[in-house]
Amino acid sequence: TTTGPCIIGGNIIWIGGGTKNTNTYKNRMNPSVEDISVLLFDMNDNLLNFNHSDIDGNFEFNNLQYGTYKLIVELSGYITYPAIITVDANNEIVDDIVFDIDNGTVYYDVEEISAIGDGAKLYPNPAHNDLNIEFMLNKLSDVKISVLNALGQEIISVNQELSSGQQKINLDVSKLESGIYFINIEANGLDKKVLKFVK
Numbered sequence: 081t082t083t084g085p086c087i088i089g090g091n092i093i094w095i096g097g098g099t100k101n102t103n104t105y106k107n108r109m110n111p112s113v114e115d116i117s118v119l120l121f122d123m124n125d126n127l128l129n130f131n132h133s134d135i136d137g138n139f140e141f142n143n144l145q146y147g148t149y150k151l152i153v154e155l156s157g158y159i160t161y162p163a164i165i166t167v168d169a170n171n172e173i174v175d176d177i178v179f180d181i182d183n184g185t186v187y188y189d190v191e192e193i194s195a196i197g198d199g200a201k202l203y204p205n206p207a208h209n210d211l212n213i214e215f216m217l218n219k220l221s222d223v224k225i226s227v228l229n230a231l232g233q234e235i236i237s238v239n240q241e242l243s244s245g246q247q248k249i250n251l252d253v254s255k256l257e258s259g260i261y262f263i264n265i266e267a268n269g270l271d272k273k274v275l276k277f278v279k
Contacts (some may be wrong), residue, residue, distance in 0.1 A: 086167035088149060089140030090177030090188075092116055092133050113137035113181075117154040121162075122147070140175070150232060153179045153186045161262065162232040163188035170269070187262070187276060202263060206278040209254040213263060213275075217244050221267040225249055228262040235261070253279055 092113045118139045120129040128149070133139045144167060151163040158181065165174050179188050200215035213225060220243050227236035236251060253261075256279045265273040 083143035084145035085172050086144040086146060087140060087142045087173045087175060088120070088144060088151065088165050088167060088177065089138070089175040090179065092118075092137035092139070092153060092179045092181065094181045118179075119152045119154055121150040121152065123150060125150070151177065151188070155181065155186055158184055158186050159230075160186040161188065161230055161260075164228070164232050185260075188274060200265065200273050200275060202275050202277045207253050208279070209252065211251045211253045211263075211277060213247075213249040213251065213265070215247050215265055215273065217242055217247055217267065219244050222269070223247075224264075224266040224269075225251070226264040226266070227251065227253070227256070228264055230260055
């Protein structure tokens with residue numbers, strides 16, 4: 081197998097009581113996040129590698145070639161949603177992936193946001209016809225907003241250059257089937273914010 085310069089890694093976190101807690105799981109009297117399987121696929125769903133999280137829930141894949149990869153956490157009895165990660169010459173190391181375990185599902189978030197401020201929100205949620213996305217941009221950015229389905233496939237994509245400040249984007253989701261979806265807000269190809277909504 082040809083190796084490359086890229087690294088993909090992150091952390092698995094348990095969310096308690098429906099609120100996000102950034103303390104790793106080992107600090108609580110809950111089941112451990114150690115030894116959870118993380119699978120690395122290419123975009124054709126070929127399994128390339130697998131890893132197990134350490135006692136703090138950390139995992140890492142290294143020596144990867146440039147390209148787009150799909151990461152899936154394998155946890156018995158849980159519905160898991162993939163992380164779609166691209167590594168290239170401008171972004172060789174993506175080590176801030178966070179998989180959240182919450183109410184029978186495992187989904188991914190990204191820890192560090194620089195261009196995109198905190199407090200991003202979606203409403204109404206559940207959505208029927210229109211979905212409003214509000215977020216803060218800290219600087220002028222090329223923004224891509226994508227709707228991903230449960231398989232990580234891109235269903236809707238909108239690209240806009242937006243100035244800094246509070247943003248409000250309206251998406252027509254009337255043609256989506258019922259289910260769980262993710263909004264991926266990407267600024268300048270690097271900073272990402274992932275939000276979940278139900279149709």
